[in-house]
Amino acid sequence: MSSQPLKPLHPLPPFTAETAHQKVKAAQDKWNTKTPKIISPAYTSDSIWRNRDDFFQGTEKIEEFLTKKWEKEYNYRLRKELFAFTNNKIAVEFWYEYSETQDPSSQWYRTYGLEHWVFAQDGRMKSRQMSGNTITIKDEERWFKDGEDVNAGEVPRGHISLKE
Numbered sequence: 298m299s300s301q302p303l304k305p306l307h308p309l310p311p312f313t314a315e316t317a318h319q320k321v322k323a324a325q326d327k328w329n330t331k332t333p334k335i336i337s338p339a340y341t342s343d344s345i346w347r348n349r350d351d352f353f354q355g356t357e358k359i360e361e362f363l364t365k366k367w368e369k370e371y372n373y374r375l376r377k378e379l380f381a382f383t384n385n386k387i388a389v390e391f392w393y394e395y396s397e398t399q400d401p402s403s404q405w406y407r408t409y410g411l412e413h414w415v416f417a418q419d420g421r422m423k424s425r426q427m428s429g430n431t432i433t434i435k436d437e438e439r440w441f442k443d444g445e446d447v448n449a450g451e452v453p454r455g456h457i458s459l460k461e
Contacts, residue, residue, distance in 0.1 A: 303338075303419065303421075305419045305420050306338075306339060306419060306420035306421050307420055308320060308420065309416075309418065309419070309420040310384055310385035310416050310418065310420070311384045311385060312382045312383075312384070312385070312387065312416075314379075314382070317379050317382035317387050318379050320387060320416075320420075321377050321378065321379045321387065321389055322377070322448075323339075324339065324377060324389075325375055325376060325377040325391075325447070327339060328375050328377075329373075329374065329375050329447065331363075331367045331373055333359070333360040333363040333364050334360065336359075336363060337356050337359050337360050337363075338421075339421060339422060340356065340359055340421055340422045340423070340425070341417050341419075341421045341422065341423045342355060342356050343355055343423070344356070344359065344421070344422055344423055344424065344425065345423070345424045345425075346358075346359060346362070346424075346425045346426075346427075347425070347426045347427065348362065348425075348427045349427065349428065349429060369397075370393075370395035370406075371395055371396045371397070371398055371399045371403075372394075372395055372396045372399070372401050372443070373393060373394070373395040374393060374394050374395075374441035374447055375391060375392070375393040375441075375447065376391065376392050376393070376440075376441065376447040376448065376452070377389050377390070377391045377412075378390045378391070378452070378457065380411065380458060385415060385416045385417075385418075386413070386414065386415050386416070387413075387414045387416070388411065388412070388413050388414070389411065389412040389414065390409075390410075390411055390457060390458060391408075391409075391410055391411075391412060391429075392407060392408065392409055392410075392440065392452065392456070393407070393408050393441075394406065394407045394408075394434070394439055394440065394441050395408075401436075401443070402436065404433060405433070405434045405435065405436055405438075405439060406431050406432065406433055406434065407431070407432055407434050407438075407439075407440075408429045408430065408431045408432075409429060409430055409432075409456065410427055410428055410429030410430065411427075411428050411429075412425060412426065412427045412428075413425075413426040414426075440452070440453075
């Protein structure tokens with residue numbers, strides 16, 4: 298019994314400004330589910346990842362990484378914005394916040410970073426390279442409060458690349 302080929306994951310490369318933006322927000326929405334089985338189908342089965350100083354490849358390793366990530370990052374909220382794109386590549390600026398325990402009154406953190414994505418022709422990501430820095434923040438410094446849309450509001454000047 299042969300496996301059925303996967304259906305393309307639209308939008309497909311080559312990207313336009315509109316389709317690159319759609320791809321970024323689709324990734325943001327999937328990651329905000331914090332569900333590895335929902336996130337992993339957006340990547341090729343042999344997708345290569347670098348996340349800070351972790352290097353791994355393939356669906357099983359992606360799901361394992363994401364599971365471990367959310368075992369220690371509670372109340373996670375992520376925002377991604379399109380930085381640049383060309384043909385089958387997208388660069389993304391991102392910010393996410395999380396607390397160190399399930400208790401939202403515990404210590405909060407914000408991670409800033411950049412991702413470089415390369416896509417296969419079927420629209421799945423075949424490479425994800427992430428660089429990020431994490432800082433401690435106070436509850437009142439949070440950008441992504443519970444119940445608020447992560448896309449609402451502007452990212453403060455100095456925390457995002459200036460638009461031309």
